Amino acid sequence: MESDDSLLNVEAVSFWQQRYQEGTAGWNLGQPAPPFVSFLNARQAPPPGRTAVLGCGEGYDALLFASKGFEVVGFDFAPSAIAAANQLAEAAGISTQFLQRDIFDLADEFASYFNYVIEHTCFCAILPGRRPAYVELVRDLLRPDGELLGLFFTHSRAGGPPFGVTPAQIEEYFAADFELLSLVPVANSVASRQGEEHFGRFRRK
Template sequence: MAHETNFTDFWQQHYRNDRTPWDLGYPTPVFARLAASGDYPPGQMIVLGAGRGHDARLFARHGFDVLAVDFASEAVATMHLLNDAAHPVQVLQADIFELPMGMNGRFDYILEYTCFCAIDPARRGEYAALAARLLKPGGLYIGLAFPIGRRSGGPPFVVQPDAMIELLSEHGFSIQQREFPHDSVPSRQNIEELIILKR
């Protein structure tokens, strides 16, 4: 990532100072609906930019084998602290772009929320390639694109869902579902979109 160290420090300072407005403090309602629906059989899931792990623990409680990845040590420490022995999440502190090749084709699902908007837009092509290599053929990318918009600057950097879908399609993904979720938290209504793609 361009200015990787600066970005790492940026997010680390936010966690250290408890300035984490992207963190709802509980599982994302949209994901809670998907996890409870029965439409997604439990399998191997990786959560990219997992933060404090609320969504990772949600899917673990529904029987998924979850690996939660984040590079911020404060977030990782919280995930370890909150890990549930009855429904454990594997926690990995790492830069997502440096995940080992041994993980290629390992996962049935990628779960993403507030990770895509945190990376340098110049690396979004690398992100799409990463998603393609991590998923098994037929695997699902489940993303909540946020924040949708066209303003400049960041992080967080705005997301344009059509461009995101086009980028992932260039790496072998096909769109399965997209919606403006009725159960987005009120402050995020109409500025986030659920996007599910199949590899």
């Protein structure tokens, strides 16, 4: 018999796959997130390194980081998302690896492998009860002193996904395993997310 976790994973893959196939993936901006663009174009942008993009979707953020010299691996549940990301990478002529994975299985394969983990609409997509496991995952993927670069959806709408979170809650989730470098409101969100995003940098302790 399949385990409860296996059944949940099959249901999750089906759910996200259907959203991509129906074109109802509201988190898909069709472009890199503007806060990441401005961050990487700034003078204080971090040096390139091995980078994981969790819940990468169709790969726009992953390709942005790859275009700046980062060695990027994007991970997503949905086969349609991975296929679209590979097509975008090929069309852009950018070398990026995209893998269909359950992110919660990645630590066995990529323990302490990455210099950076990129967060954008993955944290808000998982059930809130799994957030401590997400923090543990990010810690395990990063090398010592590696950084989480996160664009968090800090809305207060009922229900989800996307599930809302407050800046104070974000700090609390990551406090045990990470040093908070910054967590600030975003000024250049897309129109539909104005006033509902925070950009955070966390360094693995």
